[in-house]
Amino acid sequence: MHDDTQPAALDDNWQDDANCLGVDPDLFFPERGASTREAKEVCRGCVVREQCLEFALQNGEKFGIWGGLSERERRRIRRQRAQAARSIVGA
Ligand code: SF4
Secondary structure, three states: OOOOOOOOOOOOHHHOOOOOOOHHHHHHHOOOOOOHHHHHHHHEEEEEEEEHHHHHHHOOOOOOEEEEOOOHHHHHHHHHHHHHHHHHHOO
């Protein structure tokens, strides 16, 4: 399984295989406090979930569901990566 604390390489065409192609984009950008369950279910069956998440992390996407994760969940991964990078530097 991919280690979320380490950045992964991206190719450019991953969006062609997105499970959310043709799905209402509003689902992925819910109003504050609205359910993210349906969007996450689409992401769960997506073959490019990992690339999508990585794209959002590397581009600092602040809004919406990417790679099956909410803004808050992505912030946590960014924090973990920053901590991991600091521990390498400090080693
Ligand atoms: S992980 Fe979710 S948001 Fe990303 S491409 Fe797949 S279905 Fe779309």
